[in-house]
Amino acid sequence: MNPQTSAYLERRRQVLAEVRDILITRLKVERAPEHIDPDAFLFGTGLGLDSVDAVELVVALEQRLGLKLPEGARTLRSLRTVGTVIDQVLGVEEAP
Amino acid sequence: MSLELELQTLRTRVGLVENRHLEVFRVEGARAFEAVDDAVPQRLFLQDAQITQTLLLADDATIVADLQIARDDEAFFLLCEARPGLSAEALLRERLGTNEVTVQPLSATHAVWSVHGPWAWELLGEALGQEIVGQPYLSLQHVAGVTCFRGGKTGEFGYDLLVPRAEVEPTITRLRELGVRYELGPLSLEALDHAALENWFFSVRFDALWPYTPVELQLQWRLWHEKHAYRGASAVAQQQAGGAARRLTVLHADAPMVAQAPVMLEGERIGHVLRSARHSLGKGHVAWAMLDAPVAMAGLRVQAGDVAARTVSPPTVQNESLGIDPNKHSFRYGRRVG
Numbered sequence: 001m002n003p004q005t006s007a008y009l010e011r012r013r014q015v016l017a018e019v020r021d022i023l024i025t026r027l028k029v030e031r032a033p034e035h036i037d038p039d040a041f042l043f044g045t046g047l048g049l050d051s052v053d054a055v056e057l058v059v060a061l062e063q064r065l066g067l068k069l070p071e072g073a074r075t076l077r078s079l080r081t082v083g084t085v086i087d088q089v090l091g092v093e094e095a096p
Numbered sequence: 097m098s099l100e101l102e103l104q105t106l107r108t109r110v111g112l113v114e115n116r117h118l119e120v121f122r123v124e125g126a127r128a129f130e131a132v133d134d135a136v137p138q139r140l141f142l143q144d145a146q147i148t149q150t151l152l153l154a155d156d157a158t159i160v161a162d163l164q165i166a167r168d169d170e171a172f173f174l175l176c177e178a179r180p181g182l183s184a185e186a187l188l189r190e191r192l193g194t195n196e197v198t199v200q201p202l203s204a205t206h207a208v209w210s211v212h213g214p215w216a217w218e219l220l221g222e223a224l225g226q227e228i229v230g231q232p233y234l235s236l237q238h239v240a241g242v243t244c245f246r247g248g249k250t251g252e253f254g255y256d257l258l259v260p261r262a263e264v265e266p267t268i269t270r271l272r273e274l275g276v277r278y279e280l281g282p283l284s285l286e287a288l289d290h291a292a293l294e295n296w297f298f299s300v301r302f303d304a305l306w307p308y309t310p311v312e313l314q315l316q317w318r319l320w321h322e323k324h325a326y327r328g329a330s331a332v333a334q335q336q337a338g339g340a341a342r343r344l345t346v347l348h349a350d351a352p353m354v355a356q357a358p359v360m361l362e363g364e365r366i367g368h369v370l371r372s373a374r375h376s377l378g379k380g381h382v383a384w385a386m387l388d389a390p391v392a393m394a395g396l397r398v399q400a401g402d403v404a405a406r407t408v409s410p411p412t413v414q415n416e417s418l419g420i421d422p423n424k425h426s427f428r429y430g431r432r433v434g
Contacts, residue, residue: 001362002362005362005396008396009391012395013393031321032321035319035321036316036317037314037316037317038314038343038393039314039345039346039409040314040317041296041317044233044234045234045317046317076418077419080411081296081410081411083394083410084409086394086409087394087395087409092394092395092409093408094408094409
């Protein structure tokens with residue numbers, strides 16, 4: 001595999017692990033890390049978080065990863081699933 | 097009406113469909129909670145009027161039915177969509193048993209009509225009562241002689257109305273009359289399933305998904321890890337312990353992708369396309385693909401058959417419903433989302 005692709009996949013796995021850990025330790029999602037699917041919905045259906053949790057998730061991610069997410073990343077439109085949160089961190093192009 | 101027009105209706109206005117594929121049962125009795133709790137993989141932690149979403153599994157953990165459970169005081173409504181060819185009633189009776197509970201199918205006495213779209217709440221508020229407007233997601237309420245379940249699998253506002261058969265004609269006539277103001281249109285099951293695919297909602301009618309388990313389909317949130325006695329639990333536990341070898345992933349491309357087409361990453365086969373559809377808002381094509389777990393992630397450039405595609409994080413629609421605030425917006429009065 002292309003080293004760039006390998007590095008990207010590894011980085012994505014690392015951020016996924018951080019998001020899962022925040023969900024479990026800070027937001028009290030009662031799941032084992034591997035039981036939180038990479039594309040699980042965060043709000044309403046899925047993991048059942050609310051808009052207050054969304055803010056906490058973003059703040060915790062910024063603290064842990066030492067970065068500032070774009071303002072648009074704080075909206076529910078950008079935080080629909082675990083995967084869309086990771087996209088924001090990695091700057092991955094969103095789905096249409 | 098064409099599928100394209102139905103999807104425009106669903107994504108921008110309001111659509112109405114008789115939901116014959118959704119079968120509703122009422123479970124009552126002194127041990128109703130225990131019977132339902134023992135039968136399903138999800139934790140049955142419900143306040144009155146709340147709904148939870150789960151599945152019914154076969155012994156090998158493949159999915160045989162999509163199930164919503166709504167608590168109604170001490171009884172439960174079960175909203176069940178069985179895999180085509182299977183009987184929802186037989187599946188439920190087999191799992192619930194008959195001791196100290198009654199399982200009443202409501203299809204003889206009631207019909208289910210569904211209303212979907214970003215302005216569904218406003219039409220139903222006018223037709224049935226303003227209490228609909230504030231009804232939380234995944235809840236039920238009894239209003240104007242019908243039972244209204246708020247849920248949906250389209251990403252837009254969605255309501256399933258359980259209507260006594262004697263009340264169907266006046267109820268639906270009123271919805272259609274008032275619906276003129278909302279440009280109400282008919283919807284088909286095909287449109288609902290198309291929207292489900294775009295919005296990352298499982299449909300039990302997607303036959304390409306039938307060989308797979310909730311672990312592979314990213315539906316673990318519909319299971320509760322502390323339950324071990326439901327049918328299929330052993331197979332789920334075994335797969336969770338070993339880690340799934342493959343995982344459902346979403347692709348986006350400018351050109352149509354074909355079911356069964358191989359998905360290649362840098363010349364290596366990593367999986368295949370399961371189901372594909374044209375994006376309802378004209379934004380290319382969307383597919384669900386089963387990919388090897390280590391590379392089943394968004395952000396990769398891949399080849400789906402002859403088509404250049406990329407893996408993306410679902411859902412693939414920015415739903416208009418997400419931006420609507422019933423306190424500010426109104427279709428009827430022209431106060432749309434800016």
